[in-house]
Amino acid sequence: MNCYSLLVFANRLFTFLGELFTINRFGLIKLMKVFMSMIPNLDKALTELDKQQFVAFEQQAVQLIEQAQNEQQLQELRVNLTGKKSALTALSKQMGLLDADAKKQYGGYLHELRGNIMQAFEQKASSLALVALNAKLASETIDISLPARGVDKGGLHPITQTAERMKQFFVQAGFVVATGPEVESDYYNFEALNIPEHHPARAMHDTFYFDAHYLLRTHTSGVQIRTMEQSTPPIRIICPGRVYRCDSDQTHSPMFHQMEGLMVSKSSNFAELKGLIHEFLDAFFGKKMTVRFRPSFFPFTEPSAEVDILSDSGKWLEVLGCGMVHPQVLKNCGINPDEYTGFAFGLGIERFAMLYYGIDDLRLFFQNDLRFLRQFG
DSSP: OOHHHHHHHHHHHHHHHHHHTTSOGGGHHHHHHHHHHTGGGHHHHGGGOOHHHHHHHHHHHHHHHHTOOSHHHHHHHHHHHHSTTSHHHHHHHHGGGSOHHHHHHHHHHHHHHHHHHHHHHHHHHHHHHHHHHHHHHHHTOOOTTSOOOOOOOOOOOHHHHHHHHHHHHHHHTTOEEOOOOSEEEHHHHTGGGTOOTTOGGGSTTTOOBSSSSEEEOSSSHHHHHHHHHHOOSOEEEEEEEEEEOSOOBTTBOSEEEEEEEEEEESSOOHHHHHHHHHHHHHHHHTSOOOEEEEEEEETTEEEEEEEEEEOTTSOEEEEEEEEEEOHHHHHHTTOOTTTOEEEEEEEEHHHHHHHHHTOOOGGGGGSOOHHHHGGGO
16 A cells, blocks of 8 residues: 555544544444444554544543443443444454554553543443432332331240249349350369269260260259359359250250259258259249159269159159259369358259240240240240
8 A cells, every 4th residue: 555545544544433433323333334344454554543543532432431321322332332343343353463563552552442441331331320229219219207117026935034034033042143165075074073984974875975075065064163163162153054965855855955053152051952942943933832852863962852843733743953062073173071062953944944834845945936936925
């Protein structure tokens, strides 16, 4: 191509570029196709372009983008300006026909041009989205003068309600609530409580073991041991919490809740323990209860007893175990059994909840059936 022909081609090119970005949106696609038919000759004309032409191209493109009224118009512009058949794509393909120096120079111009146009598209898209959101909010206004809907207050689980009623009594009696870890060591769960290695409670079918030294606690007695190790008598605590045993049927669950109590002083005795148990049972059930203490055996208490109450059907029901803290347990905790004595008791919270509410299946507490739970809300 001679110099005259090159000038003629460049003039035609710039004329089309100028017309391309001053027309309305509906003529854009037609002129783009005309411009695309000229692309094969750009291998020579491209070398005559300078950065000002790229800047002018960009300014006109941004102006068109700003004139878009909605997402559909913006998408059409995006296809025509940056799509597979757009002028930018065609120019990019023609870059391969240039020599290395020209390719580096005009490639930078083209990369900057494309980046700025894409940024303009993103900004316009965000602007249109904000306009659409504001329009939607304006059309969906809320009449704040209308009364609000009521909020469901919910309710406490029957196990929680039962535990709170128990804690309320013992706190009023001067006891302090103490807690401890549910993953317990063999020492605090068994050994410190005077439970020998051959005791059935240590068997795998009764206890969830992690390894030879750690397990899921089978009672909250470990809290009592830690408290006696860390405190100086007099001690008066209750220890509510979850415990775990390998047992599951209508009246047993692998996970259940216990509340244990401990009192250590220089004057603690069995008569005091019996009086406390009587007062608690009367207060919990809201009436005078017929109670009996049966001699029993627990490794950590001596003497030991199990407590029964007389049900409305005339049958005796076991509700808790108790006894005087074994002297060896006191020694294990650094307390002199010749100077101090103590008593302890333990009960199942689920059992008391079943008796209080007249429930005959323990599993109902853990099935999360709202038809059942709403009765206690």
